[in-house]
Amino acid sequence: MLDLRRLLILREVSIRGTLAAVAESMSYSPSAVSQQLSLLEKETGLELLRKAGRGVRLTPQAEVLVAAAGELLDVLERTEAEVQASHSEVRGRVRVAVFQSAALALMPTALREMGRLHPQVRVEMVQREPEQALHETWARGFDLVVAEEYPAHAAPWWPGLDRRDLTQDAIRLALPPRADAPWPASELASCRDLPWAMEPAGAASRHFAEQTCRSAGFEPDVRYETADLQAQIRLVESGNAVALLPDLVWRDRTTTCRLVDLAGAPRRTVFTAQRTSGLGSPALDALRRILDEVASA
Known part of the structure; x- marks a missing residue:
């Protein structure tokens, strides 16, 4: 049986490009990342990484494992959403990335309403530029992003993200x-x-x-x-x-x-996006609904 943690480290390599960046994103030491990848190569009997300048390049076999790791994460996220939905009250943690004007104009009221209506939900907010935030949400660094799109300048598209317009x-x-x-x-x-x-x-x-x-x-x-x-x-x-x-x-x-x-x-269009695998999360549904109400006020 393959070790899920090592598969996730390999997936991070595909996203970050260097072992140092993976170590930073996962709060590991670079040597620990290297050791876990070496163990994964021994488990599979495959060469997974090759040197490419200052970074590394995944082999075709590694790409297969990365795709499988993504599918497993989707299953886990859907399962977590189903478990949350089984509770009588909305609870959980939501990590949201927002751009500056949304952080100032939308989030204070939205956070106050979330605290009033759903006190068991912990919302963590970080300010990020939209392009970076969309990528990080796809990469599972955030659960939700509030982003912007200017005329004739489409926001980046990432597979598996559900986008909904908030306001213009x-x-x-x-x-x-x-x-x-x-x-x-x-x-x-x-x-x-x-x-x-x-x-x-x-x-x-x-x-x-x-x-x-x-x-x-x-x-x-x-x-x-x-x-x-x-x-x-x-x-x-x-x-x-x-x-x-x-x-x-x-x-x-x-x-x-x-x-x-x-x-x-x-x-300008302001919108939210989250992974489709998390669409059943009551906490995320609640925050998106409240953001809709705040934006339309």
């Missing part, structure tokens, strides 16, 4: 409070020579913002880069920059920014 919010041009200070601006085209605040390169919002400016006939002068949208708001309110910001950032927050509609009324 408009994206608008945010300008300093006074039209005459420190520089006049009233529409996107008049911002061609102004300093911009945007998220770092590679973010979906950055790609959207740059393409929007280019469609208006100019290359934005991105003088301030930050993934913190609250910092972007302060840069705009203080008259140091302009930015393109989604409406969700203004929830439960007053602003002195002037907000201008963009051509075509672009909207």
Whole structure:
């Protein structure tokens, strides 16, 4: 009989690429990871790993074992959900990854409602960028992700994830409070020579913002880069920059920014995703239902 723990370590190798990364993700030492993989090779009588630069590459036989390990994890997750559903009250633990504006605008109310309605559920929240969070949810690092998708920039797709849209919010041009200070601006085209605040390169919002400016006939002068949208708001309110910001950032927050509609009324989509093997979990069902209610409020 193959050792399930060793199969899971092999699966982590297929996801992480290096033994050091596997050791970090599983809280093992690199030597312990190497030892367990060596024992798995002895158990199976197969060569499972080959050197590939600084990392390792799985053999075809190892890929078969990795697929089997994934199926076993699905079975275990479905079984756990069935056991949870057999209780008279909703209980368990939910690990959720969220992006910043959802953490600020949606999660506080959702967490309060979960605590009120389902006190036996422990919800653990971590802030992650959507692309990383979706991958980690597929890899079983999280149970649920609250992610975002910008126009013409599809979020990554991972097999075995169930996606459900939560809400859409408009994206608008945010300008300093006074039209005459420190520089006049009233529409996107008049911002061609102004300093911009945007998220770092590679973010979906950055790609959207740059393409929007280019469609208006100019290359934005991105003088301030930050993934913190609250910092972007302060840069705009203080008259140091302009930015393109989604409406969700203004929830439960007053602003002195002037907000201008963009051509075509672009909207961002906020959605949740979880593994299909966990769809029977009462705790996950409860949190997704409450998030739906909060988002639609």
